[in-house]
Amino acid sequence: MIGKVIDVTVDNVVGEVMKMKNDGHRLVTFSTYQEGEDGLGILYHFDKELETTHLRMTVKRDAPIPSVSGVYFAALLVENEIRDQWDVKFDGLVLDFNRSLYLDPEVTQVPLVSNVKIEPKK
Amino acid sequence: MATTVIPFGPQHPVLPEPVHLTLKVEDEIVKEAIPALGYVHRGLEKLADIRDYHQMIQVCERVCGICSMIHAVCYSQAIEELMGVEVPKRAQVLRVIWSELHRTHSHLLWLGLFADAFGFESLFMQFWKIRERIMDINEATTGSRVIVSVNVIGGVRADLSPEQIRWILSEVDIVEKEVRALQDTIMNDYTVKARTVGVGVLSKENAYLLGAAGPTLRGSGVAQDMRMLGYGGYSEIDFEPVVETSGDCWARSTVRFRETLQSMDLVRQAIAKLPEGELAAKVKGNPPEGEVYTRVEQPRGECVYYIKGNGTKHLDRLRIRTPTFANIPPLLAMLPGCELADVPVIVLSIDPCISCTER
Numbered sequence: 001m002i003g004k005v006i007d008v009t010v011d012n013v014v015g016e017v018m019k020m021k022n023d024g025h026r027l028v029t030f031s032t033y034q035e036g037e038d039g040l041g042i043l044y045h046f047d048k049e050l051e052t053t054h055l056r057m058t059v060k061r062d063a064p065i066p067s068v069s070g071v072y073f074a075a076l077l078v079e080n081e082i083r084d085q086w087d088v089k090f091d092g093l094v095l096d097f098n099r100s101l102y103l104d105p106e107v108t109q110v111p112l113v114s115n116v117k118i119e120p121k122k
Numbered sequence: 123m124a125t126t127v128i129p130f131g132p133q134h135p136v137l138p139e140p141v142h143l144t145l146k147v148e149d150e151i152v153k154e155a156i157p158a159l160g161y162v163h164r165g166l167e168k169l170a171d172i173r174d175y176h177q178m179i180q181v182c183e184r185v186c187g188i189c190s191m192i193h194a195v196c197y198s199q200a201i202e203e204l205m206g207v208e209v210p211k212r213a214q215v216l217r218v219i220w221s222e223l224h225r226t227h228s229h230l231l232w233l234g235l236f237a238d239a240f241g242f243e244s245l246f247m248q249f250w251k252i253r254e255r256i257m258d259i260n261e262a263t264t265g266s267r268v269i270v271s272v273n274v275i276g277g278v279r280a281d282l283s284p285e286q287i288r289w290i291l292s293e294v295d296i297v298e299k300e301v302r303a304l305q306d307t308i309m310n311d312y313t314v315k316a317r318t319v320g321v322g323v324l325s326k327e328n329a330y331l332l333g334a335a336g337p338t339l340r341g342s343g344v345a346q347d348m349r350m351l352g353y354g355g356y357s358e359i360d361f362e363p364v365v366e367t368s369g370d371c372w373a374r375s376t377v378r379f380r381e382t383l384q385s386m387d388l389v390r391q392a393i394a395k396l397p398e399g400e401l402a403a404k405v406k407g408n409p410p411e412g413e414v415y416t417r418v419e420q421p422r423g424e425c426v427y428y429i430k431g432n433g434t435k436h437l438d439r440l441r442i443r444t445p446t447f448a449n450i451p452p453l454l455a456m457l458p459g460c461e462l463a464d465v466p467v468i469v470l471s472i473d474p475c476i477s478c479t480e481r
Contacts, residue, residue, distance in 0.1 A: 002415040002428075027333050029443035031415075031428035045415065045426065050351055052415065074333035074451040078443075095156070102163035102480055111165055 213277030214355035228421035277402025322468035336423020341373035348419035444478035
């Protein structure tokens, strides 16, 4: 019900996103969802002439995720949002708000993961 | 030359939205802009954990008051697709009528605010005076002026009587006439053009690559509007996107002005094609396991909902991408090179809604 989906991994996601860009796709946004206990599913949504294509990647939340903000600058906000909401890190993020895009420094609960605490900022 | 750092917002005399920009300025010319958000983040997506899928309509309507109708349409469409619910044709066309009325009052509100941003107070008052007619229609047909709350999963909960339809058509004629009377001023007046033409230019290539949405995208010459997908009742009516090519504040303003007139035509078309029939399909059970990705066109642009069902009355995930979220990276590309005095006008030209953006 979401259309064409291409599976990618942390090893090839940046290359695949670059291919989408070279093919004339517009990055719409990413969506995320919990995958098992410690996993995170990411769907990268692209549009070309109103046709949607998605790249799907599953990652562990404790491992860094390659940033695609170097390919699409527009990815910087959504990657920072995911960083806030899931307490994950992106490698190569062009502007890293360090988990403060939405969250106040005193926040100790990861918003979208149950029972996972984070250290408040000093 | 020395660089001065100027904090802009979150409180600003002409900008009603709480966004902060750190502006690096050399001799009154902006060299770089860095945004900061987080002043109105409410965590609404998380509420899907504790509100059932029917209650989430009311939550989605409150993502943004001005776009409330179309948020509810987008969410309802996603749930209806996941559950395989067929929405009656009358309900689909009624959704179009209220959506276009929403677009009209949103654009009129913005046109007034935009005029206010460059000091044209009488133009601001004229646009807001016209807008009152649309608010009156909302109030008379739904009971509320802004958050109309007519959507339910499977259709709508309100109908239009023949008398109300006749009244709406007469009001739409008046709104169109009054808006047209302001066309020459908003598009050709010397002072308006002095503040908008050539200001905050976003090229067609940049608009597309930076993921711009709505009038910000179409003002740069990209003919893309989610209503072209023909979702819901839009499959019943003729629609062509409004496009301007100069990519500046004038173009974004003109797209919204022309879309206001277009929405009046779409309301007339929808009313002419309003079929008899039920208002809502019966919905039983819970959304099954599965995922749906839906897009609609809000006044500010493309809005995206992604939902993931798990077979219970609560969704596994509700993800909302609003148009202003998409328009912030393009805004960062518009600002370098502009004069400091033009920053409020350029920021307003994307019609920012930070309540939407942060959810």
